[in-house]
Amino acid sequence: MEKDQKRTPENLEKLEIELLLQGLYSWCGYDYRNYAYNSIKRRIWHRIHAEKLTSITGLLEKVLHDQDCLQRLIADFSINVTEMFRDPLFFLSFREKVVPLLRTYPSIRIWHAGCSTGEEVYSMAMLLHEEGLYEKTKIYATDINSDVLKIAKKLGIFPLEHMRKYTNNYIQAGGKKAFSDYYSVTTNGVKFDPYLTKNVVFAQHNLVMDRSFNEFHVILCRNVLIYFNKSLQEQVHNLFYESLGMFGILGYWDSEIRKRSCIQDWQTVTMPLVRVRNYIKRLNKKSSIECGYIE
Numbered sequence: 001m002e003k004d005q006k007r008t009p010e011n012l013e014k015l016e017i018e019l020l021l022q023g024l025y026s027w028c029g030y031d032y033r034n035y036a037y038n039s040i041k042r043r044i045w046h047r048i049h050a051e052k053l054t055s056i057t058g059l060l061e062k063v064l065h066d067q068d069c070l071q072r073l074i075a076d077f078s079i080n081v082t083e084m085f086r087d088p089l090f091f092l093s094f095r096e097k098v099v100p101l102l103r104t105y106p107s108i109r110i111w112h113a114g115c116s117t118g119e120e121v122y123s124m125a126m127l128l129h130e131e132g133l134y135e136k137t138k139i140y141a142t143d144i145n146s147d148v149l150k151i152a153k154k155l156g157i158f159p160l161e162h163m164r165k166y167t168n169n170y171i172q173a174g175g176k177k178a179f180s181d182y183y184s185v186t187t188n189g190v191k192f193d194p195y196l197t198k199n200v201v202f203a204q205h206n207l208v209m210d211r212s213f214n215e216f217h218v219i220l221c222r223n224v225l226i227y228f229n230k231s232l233q234e235q236v237h238n239l240f241y242e243s244l245g246m247f248g249i250l251g252y253w254d255s256e257i258r259k260r261s262c263i264q265d266w267q268t269v270t271m272p273l274v275r276v277r278n279y280i281k282r283l284n285k286k287s288s289i290e291c292g293y294i295e
């Protein structure tokens, strides 16, 4: 009886989604099993309708036998929305609070995890250039999706119609020059100065399956963890913890961390006016070491 009660349409849908994600993992090597359920469910139904199918199991059958359909589903799972100086006050706070610390280092390594088409990376390169830090910085910009990385690294070309918004963001972020100094207008769009990627390495990296690859002073992972469930967030958070040097800075959206326990031993610094926090790695909770540069 109890078994029958569990046979609801919702539970059947959940089972079919589990089977689909398990199939993608076991047969194709793509691990989306711990992505946030509602978001992945929406994308799956979008693909079912686009393929003119009627069920999740029908989609499973198709992706197992049709490589093109598989790629379309994987593309649906990748949400690449981004912009330059996104959440400008984050960049303003970074400039005011993190840059003074970075000045004290002889060289700087920054990791942008989940960089999408690179707008965030170009923004950081401008900020560091204006603060006189770019020359001693190496930026590692990674994403799971090789297509967005191609756009980020080969072209550096962005749509002209975005420039008005980006210029406003840049000003709010404390930009010190004219934003247009960084680009020229071409027939294909706006081409940013190649200088901005001179110290950038773009590479494919999967936060779910790949390991740490360096030790960083700063890791930024914004608008990525929202797509993961709690256990995956914690796993990725541990990956970042391993990848940060002492006093390293981790920047996420505040709302991206659902499981607070994983950040208890971090000193938390609330950025003014923004829902963004930085987590500063330190020895342990009881450590007397203070980071005097922040408040």
Ligand SMILES: C[S@@+](CC[C@H](N)C(=O)[O-])C[C@H]1O[C@@H](n2cnc3c(N)ncnc32)[C@H](O)[C@@H]1O
Binding pocket: 078, 079, 080, 081, 082, 083, 086, 113, 114, 115, 116, 117, 120, 142, 143, 144, 145, 148, 205, 206, 207, 208, 221, 222, 223, 224, 227
């Ligand atoms: C919404 S974009 C965020 C881009 C940028 N960080 C920002 O805030 O504007 C999310 C990015 O995370 C990437 N992503 C999703 N899952 C990932 C994973 N497992 N490993 C690495 N990147 C991932 C997606 O491909 C996408 O480019």
